[in-house]
Amino acid sequence: MDRDIKQKEGLLIVISGPSGAGKGTVCRSYLKRNPDTILSVSVTTRQPRRGEKEGVNYFFRDKSTFESMIENDEFLEYAMVYDNYYGTPKEYVFKHLNRGKDVILEIDIQGALQVKKNFEKGVFIFIMPPSMKELKRRIVSRGTETPEVIMKRFKSAYDEINFIDQYNYIVVNDRVDKAVKKIEAIVMAEKCKVDRNRDFYINIREGGCLNDRSTTK
Numbered sequence: 001m002d003r004d005i006k007q008k009e010g011l012l013i014v015i016s017g018p019s020g021a022g023k024g025t026v027c028r029s030y031l032k033r034n035p036d037t038i039l040s041v042s043v044t045t046r047q048p049r050r051g052e053k054e055g056v057n058y059f060f061r062d063k064s065t066f067e068s069m070i071e072n073d074e075f076l077e078y079a080m081v082y083d084n085y086y087g088t089p090k091e092y093v094f095k096h097l098n099r100g101k102d103v104i105l106e107i108d109i110q111g112a113l114q115v116k117k118n119f120e121k122g123v124f125i126f127i128m129p130p131s132m133k134e135l136k137r138r139i140v141s142r143g144t145e146t147p148e149v150i151m152k153r154f155k156s157a158y159d160e161i162n163f164i165d166q167y168n169y170i171v172v173n174d175r176v177d178k179a180v181k182k183i184e185a186i187v188m189a190e191k192c193k194v195d196r197n198r199d200f201y202i203n204i205r206e207g208g209c210l211n212d213r214s215t216t217k
């Protein structure tokens, strides 16, 4: 999959973390400060929550539609999370990466592991809550889930944290603005990596100069 993407493509930023860690809030705030970054909108079979909009929060589809999308190889990754399917549409993500846009995937760990296998240039960030007590408080205070779902999500958090070694970075979300600044620093550092700038330094060595397509700018 890597070979399909040209040099100077955008960065694929994969963000995971337990339910209630505040991934959604951190991502929204990051996007506000970095309006050139694209958030991938996932497809899900779960029911919309109060206030959620089709094509904004998710593309809401029934199970058979989702399964035919799997058949047609339309997903970069997909997973069953809390009894519902969730998946990242492949075409949308690659279109933007090829245009040089950074793309954020806010996905669960199973999905992140699939992306890692297929797209090693991704940047994998794990968002942690400041404590498990705070995590529970956040899940409960959302007020959108039944008590059973709350318990399920809280229990899963312990399992999910065991996968942190699979990620490149950990960001504690004690304050959203601090977490966002850390992600900005990660993105900047990643863009300065030698590996991501091969054609830039070859160009300089050959007598060229810094151009607009440099990821280091």
Ligand code: 5GP
Binding pocket: 016, 017, 018, 019, 023, 042, 043, 046, 077, 078, 079, 081, 086, 087, 088, 106, 107, 108, 109, 110, 111, 112
């Ligand atoms: P929620 O139902 O709270 O919106 O999301 C439940 C979980 O599914 C979250 O951990 C969220 O990050 C994850 N998720 C959302 N979209 C995707 C996706 O496209 N793929 C995968 N693997 N997980 C997703």
